[in-house]
Amino acid sequence: MHEMAIIEALLETVVPKAKENGAEKILEINFHIGEMSGIVPSCIHEYFAIASKGTIAEHAKINLKTVPAMIRCNDCGYTGTPDKQNYCCPECQSFNIKLTSGREYYIESLVVE
Secondary structure (H helix, E strand, O other): OHHHHHHHHHHHHHHHHHHHOOOOOEEEEEEEEEOOOOOOHHHHHHHHHHHOOOOOOOOOEEEEEEEOOEEEEOOOOOEEOOEOOOOEOOOOOOOOEEEEEOOOEEEEEEEEO
16 A cells, blocks of 8 residues: 555655646656565556546556566675576576665656646
């Protein structure tokens, strides 16, 4: 259910910013979601439809783009995507890794009218 809080925060950001720039309607929101963020894309769409009612973002299309998980191995120095079956380093199979991207979520851009 944390998706509703994310959508509320998104709307608290985009609606005033769009109005500040003279927009009367938000047509599209381009939103990036890390594949390891725990955010469920279908919930984003469902909660957005509910939370945006009565705002200038009502009926806006929310475009989701997945940010892939990237790691750095602290043992062999590998940087790139993890082994998806075990979430370890694909080079040396170490679990001594740091996730460098894939947990984030952010608004990339808006299309307004």
